[in-house]
Amino acid sequence: MTPLREAFVLPCLxxxxxxxxxxxxxxxxxxxxxxxxxxxxxxxxxxxxVRSNVVAPVRLLSQQRSGLENTSGGVLLLAVxxxxxxxxxxxxxxTGLLHLLVSVFFLVQLLTTLxxxxxxxxxxxxxxxxxxxxxxxRFIALESLYSPGRGVMKRVMTAxxxxxxxxxxxxxxxxxxxxxxxxxxLSLYLVGLVLMPTMLTADRGGTLVSLGQxxxxxxxxxxxxxxxxx
Amino acid sequence: MRAAGLxxxxxxxxxxxxxxxxxxxxxxxxxxxxxxxIGVYRIDQxxxxxxxxxxxxxxxxxxxxxxxxxxxxxRDALTQFYIAYTYYRQGWGRVYNDDALFKSGLAAVxxxxxxxxxxxxxxxxAAIGIHTADELRAELQRGxxxxxxxxxxxxxxRPRR
Numbered sequence: 535m536t537p538l539r540e541a542f543v544l545p546c547l548x549x550x551x552x553x554x555x556x557x558x559x560x561x562x563x564x565x566x567x568x569x570x571x572x573x574x575x576x577x578x579x580x581x582x583x584v585r586s587n588v589v590a591p592v593r594l595l596s597q598q599r600s601g602l603e604n605t606s607g608g609v610l611l612l613a614v615x616x617x618x619x620x621x622x623x624x625x626x627x628x629t630g631l632l633h634l635l636v637s638v639f640f641l642v643q644l645l646t647t648l649x650x651x652x653x654x655x656x657x658x659x660x661x662x663x664x665x666x667x668x669x670x671x672r673f674i675a676l677e678s679l680y681s682p683g684r685g686v687m688k689r690v691m692t693a694x695x696x697x698x699x700x701x702x703x704x705x706x707x708x709x710x711x712x713x714x715x716x717x718x719x720l721s722l723y724l725v726g727l728v729l730m731p732t733m734l735t736a737d738r739g740g741t742l743v744s745l746g747q748x749x750x751x752x753x754x755x756x757x758x759x760x761x762x763x764x
Numbered sequence: 765m766r767a768a769g770l771x772x773x774x775x776x777x778x779x780x781x782x783x784x785x786x787x788x789x790x791x792x793x794x795x796x797x798x799x800x801x802i803g804v805y806r807i808d809q810x811x812x813x814x815x816x817x818x819x820x821x822x823x824x825x826x827x828x829x830x831x832x833x834x835x836x837x838x839r840d841a842l843t844q845f846y847i848a849y850t851y852y853r854q855g856w857g858r859v860y861n862d863d864a865l866f867k868s869g870l871a872a873v874x875x876x877x878x879x880x881x882x883x884x885x886x887x888x889x890a891a892i893g894i895h896t897a898d899e900l901r902a903e904l905q906r907g908x909x910x911x912x913x914x915x916x917x918x919x920x921x922r923p924r925r
Contacts, residue, residue: 537765537766537769538765538769540766540769541765541766541768541769541770541773542769542772545769545772545773545776546772546773546776549773549776549777549780552780553780553783556784562789563787563788563789563790564787565783565784565787567784602766602767602770603766605770606766606769606770609770609773609774613773613777
């Protein structure tokens, strides 16, 4: 990974996600900080990303790197964590029963992913589907159901849902502009993850190749001296 | 390269934290916040003078419009003080005060106190009766408080400051 990408491009991408993830453009402009559950989910996601080789901490923080390089790598990891928290903040309804339900859904899904998905490509695909579905649920389905100018059928449906849940299933629409900003935010986040450095090793011909399976990381450590030119 | 990137990232991160803490509502508030942080924020002096002229002629709505134009980011203590004063004078009544205007005035004077150096603001202006932000704040708070003294008939002859 080039220093330009590590020190400029990726932090800029992830910090932009961290900024836009809490932006709500309704009647007024609000910047919503991530709730505690979003931080927990972000930590779990970061664990899953490391486990599946989407994020390779050894490429960002290691004894072979200088102090400045390690600081830069550490800041990048923090930016990934902040961006992940804000992505969950963006996709989870702000209050009520829906906030709880979506948070629990994310928690279960991430725990499953953490234990099951070990491959970089599968992880990225799985994450894109998970975040994409949550985006559709919040910014298309819920926004459409609870939009201010909704029809009689939608009003009856939401009234029935709220009645059944004794008023707990409440949702405050954030406005369509927030959806567009959210789409941009998710796209930037996924692009940023694709650009993150992965584990590399040298094949027999000396060419650097990506390791798909964590089981192969032992091979990487065998080749590290060769990679360092020792 | 890395040092420059690190410095840029730190600055960007600090700006994001500031925005989440300050909750700016307009682009002017964002730029005003950043420029005042580095000490280069300037109000529109012409609009401020216009606002002051309106204020002295008791044209309070016009004065507020001009003062808001002078300080679009709400980062100048003196302008916020005069905005609060327009609310005070417009909301002041011999029999009763306008609570909504007084509440807006209280919010403006709180901003002025927050922005003033050491939170102390003294205004040397012969056209006004209250010369410090603390006094104006207390006057506005008194106006919003409802108690037995509201029924004191001497209230009818108290002067507007």
